[in-house]
Amino acid sequence: MSSPAWTIQKKRDGEELSSAEIHAFIKGLATGDVADYQATAFLMAVFFRGMSLGETVALTEAMLASGERYDLSSISGPKIDKHSTGGVGDKVSLILAPLAAACGLKVPMMSGRGLGHSGGTLDKLESIQNFDVRLSRERFEEELKLIGCSMIGQSATIAPADKKLYALRDVTATVECIPLIVASILSKKIAEGSDALVFDVKVGSGAFMKTRESALKLGRTLSQVSKKMGLKARVLLTDMNQPLGYAVGNSLEMIESIQVLRDQTPDELASGDLKELTIQLCAQMLELGGLARNTVDGRKLAHSKLTNGSAWKVFEEMVRFQGGSIEQIRNTALLPKTSKTVQWKAKKRGFIAKINTEAVGRLLVELGGGRKQAADTIDPAVGLVFHRKLGAKVANGEPIVTAHIPENADKTRLFELEAMFQGAVEISRARKPVPKLIIELF
Amino acid sequence: MSSPAWTIQKKRDGEELSSAEIHAFIKGLATGDVADYQATAFLMAVFFRGMSLGETVALTEAMLASGERYDLSSISGPKIDKHSTGGVGDKVSLILAPLAAACGLKVPMMSGRGLGHSGGTLDKLESIQNFDVRLSRERFEEELKLIGCSMIGQSATIAPADKKLYALRDVTATVECIPLIVASILSKKIAEGSDALVFDVKVGSGAFMKTRESALKLGRTLSQVSKKMGLKARVLLTDMNQPLGYAVGNSLEMIESIQVLRDQTPDELASGDLKELTIQLCAQMLELGGLARNTVDGRKLAHSKLTNGSAWKVFEEMVRFQGGSIEQIRNTALLPKTSKTVQWKAKKRGFIAKINTEAVGRLLVELGGGRKQAADTIDPAVGLVFHRKLGAKVANGEPIVTAHIPENADKTRLFELEAMFQGAVEISRARKPVPKLIIELF
Numbered sequence: 024m025s026s027p028a029w030t031i032q033k034k035r036d037g038e039e040l041s042s043a044e045i046h047a048f049i050k051g052l053a054t055g056d057v058a059d060y061q062a063t064a065f066l067m068a069v070f071f072r073g074m075s076l077g078e079t080v081a082l083t084e085a086m087l088a089s090g091e092r093y094d095l096s097s098i099s100g101p102k103i104d105k106h107s108t109g110g111v112g113d114k115v116s117l118i119l120a121p122l123a124a125a126c127g128l129k130v131p132m133m134s135g136r137g138l139g140h141s142g143g144t145l146d147k148l149e150s151i152q153n154f155d156v157r158l159s160r161e162r163f164e165e166e167l168k169l170i171g172c173s174m175i176g177q178s179a180t181i182a183p184a185d186k187k188l189y190a191l192r193d194v195t196a197t198v199e200c201i202p203l204i205v206a207s208i209l210s211k212k213i214a215e216g217s218d219a220l221v222f223d224v225k226v227g228s229g230a231f232m233k234t235r236e237s238a239l240k241l242g243r244t245l246s247q248v249s250k251k252m253g254l255k256a257r258v259l260l261t262d263m264n265q266p267l268g269y270a271v272g273n274s275l276e277m278i279e280s281i282q283v284l285r286d287q288t289p290d291e292l293a294s295g296d297l298k299e300l301t302i303q304l305c306a307q308m309l310e311l312g313g314l315a316r317n318t319v320d321g322r323k324l325a326h327s328k329l330t331n332g333s334a335w336k337v338f339e340e341m342v343r344f345q346g347g348s349i350e351q352i353r354n355t356a357l358l359p360k361t362s363k364t365v366q367w368k369a370k371k372r373g374f375i376a377k378i379n380t381e382a383v384g385r386l387l388v389e390l391g392g393g394r395k396q397a398a399d400t401i402d403p404a405v406g407l408v409f410h411r412k413l414g415a416k417v418a419n420g421e422p423i424v425t426a427h428i429p430e431n432a433d434k435t436r437l438f439e440l441e442a443m444f445q446g447a448v449e450i451s452r453a454r455k456p457v458p459k460l461i462i463e464l465f
Numbered sequence: 466m467s468s469p470a471w472t473i474q475k476k477r478d479g480e481e482l483s484s485a486e487i488h489a490f491i492k493g494l495a496t497g498d499v500a501d502y503q504a505t506a507f508l509m510a511v512f513f514r515g516m517s518l519g520e521t522v523a524l525t526e527a528m529l530a531s532g533e534r535y536d537l538s539s540i541s542g543p544k545i546d547k548h549s550t551g552g553v554g555d556k557v558s559l560i561l562a563p564l565a566a567a568c569g570l571k572v573p574m575m576s577g578r579g580l581g582h583s584g585g586t587l588d589k590l591e592s593i594q595n596f597d598v599r600l601s602r603e604r605f606e607e608e609l610k611l612i613g614c615s616m617i618g619q620s621a622t623i624a625p626a627d628k629k630l631y632a633l634r635d636v637t638a639t640v641e642c643i644p645l646i647v648a649s650i651l652s653k654k655i656a657e658g659s660d661a662l663v664f665d666v667k668v669g670s671g672a673f674m675k676t677r678e679s680a681l682k683l684g685r686t687l688s689q690v691s692k693k694m695g696l697k698a699r700v701l702l703t704d705m706n707q708p709l710g711y712a713v714g715n716s717l718e719m720i721e722s723i724q725v726l727r728d729q730t731p732d733e734l735a736s737g738d739l740k741e742l743t744i745q746l747c748a749q750m751l752e753l754g755g756l757a758r759n760t761v762d763g764r765k766l767a768h769s770k771l772t773n774g775s776a777w778k779v780f781e782e783m784v785r786f787q788g789g790s791i792e793q794i795r796n797t798a799l800l801p802k803t804s805k806t807v808q809w810k811a812k813k814r815g816f817i818a819k820i821n822t823e824a825v826g827r828l829l830v831e832l833g834g835g836r837k838q839a840a841d842t843i844d845p846a847v848g849l850v851f852h853r854k855l856g857a858k859v860a861n862g863e864p865i866v867t868a869h870i871p872e873n874a875d876k877t878r879l880f881e882l883e884a885m886f887q888g889a890v891e892i893s894r895a896r897k898p899v900p901k902l903i904i905e906l907f
Binding site: 027028029031032035058059060061062063064066067068070071191193194195196197 | 469471473502503504506508635637638639
């Protein structure tokens, strides 16, 4: 039996693979010694059999070793990044990167695009005209030195084995598998040159992990593998049973983020959870980086840099450095917007009891603001603004959201879209407890 | 999610696939709508989740539908074939096909080549000079009409989906999976045009199925799926804890078969189990085909046709029809033989208690008489003649086998080969019970 087939069989039979076997398998993907059809059989065997901590570390190392690893040691200051497992309305990075930089950290942030119900930071950034997410390594490092943060896409030279495996996982039902998820996240995050990582593991109806148990397992594995690979790590399990903040949609989320950065959120819109989570994450990063003695001090520092305009100033500098339109971020009315909006209203009085948040994410895709397939183009302007979220009291006929809809949506289409929305929201007579924002921290 | 990915996910999650989903997936393999890397992820998911009877029937139908299906209804008489799951020294087909034909059945037999430790009927037939196993469909049918049996290789037009899947299974550790094995066997066997099938499911150290439980499961599934697809079926579970008959090796097995067909087995060599199993299988075929009221009558008929020379006459006619050398089969000294032989002897006195029969099969591969890979060429002359089998009393230094060895085997090599052999044979002080030849019949 060939050596890749033997590796597959060992995994299939539940034996532990050696580090050398995993490295050879991943290396073989690039050299052609391991065929794609062998990789996918292996992935499915891993789906069923799992991987030990040691195997997951080896897989992460092997995928990391398949590409370039940035060395940021010449840049002074603690290099710390945050990774979110993805959700709906999760625009934290847009605020957190400049905020952490304003507090003195270096934030080398490489992000992805939205796919399926989950949004992507790059798409949100690109709602700003000419914002360039494809900087060279030199420009990336220069920006980190000068400004303290840089927000770019993953370069093609980083973890090519992960790119290949991820594309295969996507079409073979092997995405939902913790060791594969962990190795994919960490091989990329470690390659970008951070010293420490803070993970925001989402749990709930809009998250990849629907249960606390699976999210905990993912969070623990992320933490353990990071530490084995020499990085400090902190994990927050946070609620994703409703969109974060009030906006869902690329340009709308950019506007909300700018409002938070300028401390100018309109009274009638709720960005409280977004602000709270961002400050919490920043406090963890500051403590990890040694710029705060503890997270209480970290919170104070983050709060002051957010409210005194320092974070906004870093954001402006970053947008300028990356070629984006300063006019648009100063006057958000200039950001992409739809010409049509419509309000979707409560069908009865009561309390908002449940939001199927994944369905909200899919509704954004239906509006044209997200992707079904990686090659799809998106409309940055469309989306939803939530006037009421979980626990809110609503009167019959009271608007729950304002939908920013595409020009070409006719009556039938609008009817379908609203039906999707109404199906995602549950109104109950009695008020139900609202899930805690931060569920666990370790 | 694409439709193949969805099918994979359903199977991964243990849901039952519909017949339409399975047909679409197998059809997609040919059209390119299903990529090889999706096929292998699917196969691994089936390995872990199994398949229901309905799913296995649908998979068999779909693979059958991927190619040509012979219609032998214009040929008079019951068309019945035998399939063995493969073993060591299993030359039953060489005797059974002409014997069953001599009894009045039509035997449309398509066979395979040896791979790994297990031998193949085509290789044994080709030890006869010019024997042609690649007949056209017309010649195959003509031979069935004229002679009553035809022994050929599987044509490329039969079950191409199975060929593709089998090649993928072979390199992705997804061979050992009962629904996949059953669909692979049956799609080919049903395509050849039989009305009924007799399965010889081997169990033991030289068989694919090492345990009675797994062999039973395979046998039951073969029987159930055959019946669902409109064929009569009979299953024998038979012992493969030692080679069948005395010879292992292509030309040597042809010689043993000819001796049985001519009722001329040398007194000092034991073909009893081979003869018994052949007659049993023939009796089952005769009963299934309605040419015997019961298997007792079937045995009688088979026995008489074997001992009165009728089976031998059919064999001669078949060899002539398929272009093989009549001189060689009449005078087996003309069949391929090595110039060197060596005897491997008992290292102590006692009783032969165990034969690692798979190791014997691998030893044949080492001698050059079998294949590690499908593309390997083989030496028909090499092999082993067993003088003593399970239960036999041996004196210290008494020959157990005569090894027919390749010309170029030097002393070191011979030492290695004998060590392999000695490692495969266990001699005990007390006699151990010999496994029953026919374990189960249903």
